[in-house]
Amino acid sequence: MRVVIADDAPLVREGVARLLADNGVEVVDQMGDADALLRSVRDLHPDVALVDIRMPPTHTDEGLQAAREIRSSFPSTAVLVLSQHLEADYALQLVEAKPEGVGYLLKERVGRVEQLLDAVRRVSAGECVIDRAVVDDLLARRRRVDPLEELTPREREILALMAEGRSNQGICRTLWLSPKTVETHIRGAFAKLGIREAAEDNRRVLAVLAYLKR
Amino acid sequence: MASGAVTALPTRDAHRDPVLLLPLAVAAGLAVGWLGVHERIAGTRIAADLALSWALIGASLVVLERPRWRRARWLLAATPFALLGADLEWASSHALWTLGFLLEGLWAAFLVQLVVTFPEGRPWSRPARVAVVAAYMLTLGGQLVGVLVAPDTRDMLSVTSSPSLADAIDRAQATAGACLAVGVLFLALQRVRVLGLPARRAQGPLLVGTAITALADLVWLGWVIGTRARVPTLENTTRAVAMTIPVGIVIGIGWSRLRRPQTSELVVELRSEVVATMRERLARALGDPTLDVAYRLTHGRYVDADGRPIELPQQADRAVTAVSVRGEEIAALIHDPALLDEPALVESVRATAALVIENERLAAEVRSQLAEVRASRGRIVAAGDAERRRIERNLHDGAQQRLVTLSVALGLEAARADRAAADVLARAQDEVEQAIGELRELARGIHPTLLRDEGLTSAVEALARRAPLPVTVESSVQGRLPDQIELAAYFVVSEALTNVVKHASATDASVLLEREPTTLRVTVTDDGVGGARITSESGLAGLRDRLEALDATLSIDSEAGRGTNVSTVFPCGS
Secondary structure (H helix, E strand, O other): OEEEEEOOOHHHHHHHHHHHHHOOOEEEEEEOOHHHHHHHHHHHOOOEEEEEOOOOOOOOOHHHHHHHHHHHHOOOOEEEEEEOOOOHHHHHHHHOOOOOOEEEEEHHHHHOHHHHHHHHHHHHOOOEEEOHHHHHHHHOOOOOOOHHHHOOHHHHHHHHHHHOOOOHHHHHHHHOOOHHHHHHHHHHHHHHHOOOOOOOHHHHHHHHHHHHHO | OOHHHOEOOOOOOOOOOHHHHHHHHHHHHHHHHHHHHHOOOOHHHHHHHHHHHHHHHHHHHHHHHOHHHHHHHHHHHHHHHHHHHHHHHHOOOHHHHHHHHHOOOHHHHHHHHHHHOOOOOOOOOHHHHHHHHHHHHHHHHHHHHHHHHOOOOOOOOOOOOOHHHHHHHHHHHHHHHHHHHHHHHHHHHHHHHHOOHHHHHHHHHHHHHHHHHHHHHHHHHHHHHHHOOOOHHHHHHHHHHOOHHHHHHHHHHHHHHHOOOOHHHHHHHHHOOOOOOHHHHHHHHHOOOOOEEEEEOOOOOEEOOOOOEOOOOOOOOOEEEEEEEOOEEEEEEEEOHHHHHOHHHHHHHHHHHHHHHHHHHHHHHHHHHHHHHHHHHHHHHHHHHHHHHHHHHHHHHHHHHHHHHHHHHHHHHHHHOOHHHHHHHHHHHHHHHHHHHHHHHHHHHHOOHHHHHHOHHHHHHHHHHHOOOOEEEEEOOOOOOOHHHHHHHHHHHHHHHHHHHHHHOOOOEEEEEEEOOOEEEEEEEEOOOOOOOOOOOOOOHHHHHHHHHOOOEEEEEOOOOOOEEEEEEEEOOO
16 A cells, blocks of 8 residues: 655654554655645555645645545545544544545544554545544533433444444444344434435445534 | 914905005096996996996905905906996097907906906816916907907007908807806806805805806807897896806805804804714804814824824815914814805804813823723734734644654554553553643633634534533524634633533523624523622633723623523624
8 A cells, every 4th residue: 555644743754654664554755745745646646645634834724625635636545634633523524525535533543553554544445534532522412302312332332433434344343243233223323313324334424423513 | 294284264464455446446437437428328338337347346345354365356356447448449539449449358258267266266177277268368369359350440450441350250259258158157057066065155156146147148149149239238238147246256255154153152052962072063163064173182193082093184175273272282173175264253163162172182082092092902912812823833733743753653662562561652652642632622722723714603513512511502603703703702602601511500501603794792591590790700701801802792691590691792894
């Protein structure tokens, strides 16, 4: 797998590159700003671009804009945005146009090599990745009338995994359950929440996130 | 800067008054009368000429009271002599006849100049200047050509006596004269339109007279062109109608004098509570709706009644009169220059108003200082916000970035560490993640990134999601608001929700963001125990400077047992 890394902090950038290289991921380029990133993606066609959300010149959301640009102009390159912000709004903004091959991961996850690799692999496989902490934040919201309270612990767990962007297969693997059991739980949860089931896993992410953010 | 623009009131100058002209005019009139009778000229014609002449002389005497109208005064005084000079054509003496012929239309040219340069002696506009030149060319020039061919035995300058040529010149003159009359008519009508109210009062009657005279001339000249005959009755009528010009001037002066209130009325007017502002009272007293009052502050700056700084005008179409108390200038009246023609009126207003103005000036000074304090508070809050942003950025791009670097390093080490070391490294990794999380919370409290990037509604919704009780958010805010308002509104919601959590024992709360054309209303309501007040320790009290800098008002409705409603209104244009 070939990846490029865009982050304006050279130490972070190089550390991540080494972590990935040590685990068999080929890092083909590194850069410190969005323009260089777009050039690199255009010329090198990497499988995945790891993009810091804050980059020069304004240090606001250059990374998000670059990610959207890459997804629309170079669809063969998946994007994983690394963000300091634990805010569902940014994550949704990133995935809502096309929840495929794109991910929103909190920056501190880069120290957990297995989580980072998992996210890189999933976006490169076309999945959508939402950081667990963002999902937990949404699930923790207090509601006046809260249908989430009707869910069984299992259904709640599966709902969270769906919100993270996991496929049925991914959920099966994570929870050691049979596909059939998982499907039953999903139907049960959706029925209680009144969410209509979407055929596609990635569309399902949007439906769940939109429900939770409401 | 300003003092140069302030004109002192013109004093009444009595030098070179044309009073001396009075006996001269009477004598000239008597001479013309004798000449007319001697040459058996019709009495009506003599009467018309004498009436017009003496009306003009009379007007020139009345105009004496307007020092700025000096040039108009001399034109008024000169016109009758041109008119009586033309009557020399009645004389049998060849020399007098020729002189009379040459002067025949000069009086009309004088009148044209008088009206289109009235009152200050400068032509109103470029077309007015053209009209003056045309009038002189038409009359003096026309007669100079005409005298060469006039079919009259008394003509001393005759080159050839050609009745047909003389007739042609006559007709050309009459046609051009008719055009000129139309031009003057238009100039007068246009002038009425552009004049300010005080000037219109003083000059309106003259302009009406001018229009009537121009129309009468058109009729007479039309008759001359059409019939080639000079009908004495028509000619006499035209001259009689021209009296509306001097009469108009006199009426104008009388009219603006009638408008002049007595000092006692002025006092009543100036102290009246009916019209609210000093500016309006002075405007009414002086009959100039465009009048402005500029209060002079101690360091020589001028401000309006609300304390807003104003510049004194430098252009010629505005006049500035200083108002002083004990030799110290306290204010300047900015007004229509036509008021300079009524020095006595302005002077009495100035004297009567000085004390009231002094009070107003002190009030204006206080308002101006208040405005400065408010502006300075605004700057302090803005500087504080900029500082908050800087700290937030430093936290994200400095400390947090270093912690991420540390986290990556720990990850790299963990991969090749033995089991025991890996455990320690994993704990260290946990600590780092926690530190990053705490730093994130801290940065969000200092300056929320989401507010900056996505605006008020998104940021308030995020606040509501994190609250430990159900909070519903309704918002009609679309697009972005000014930074300071967004930040203040966000902090109000944040502090109000903090209070709800701490004190209200509420089961739920709601936030309402209402965008109206000129305001933003932020309401936070809960269903808790009520009885809340803003104490000095409350977070809302800490927002006071921020809210006052924005002119926002915060109110709390919190009856015991009925929940609490915190409502803040921000003035906020579209």
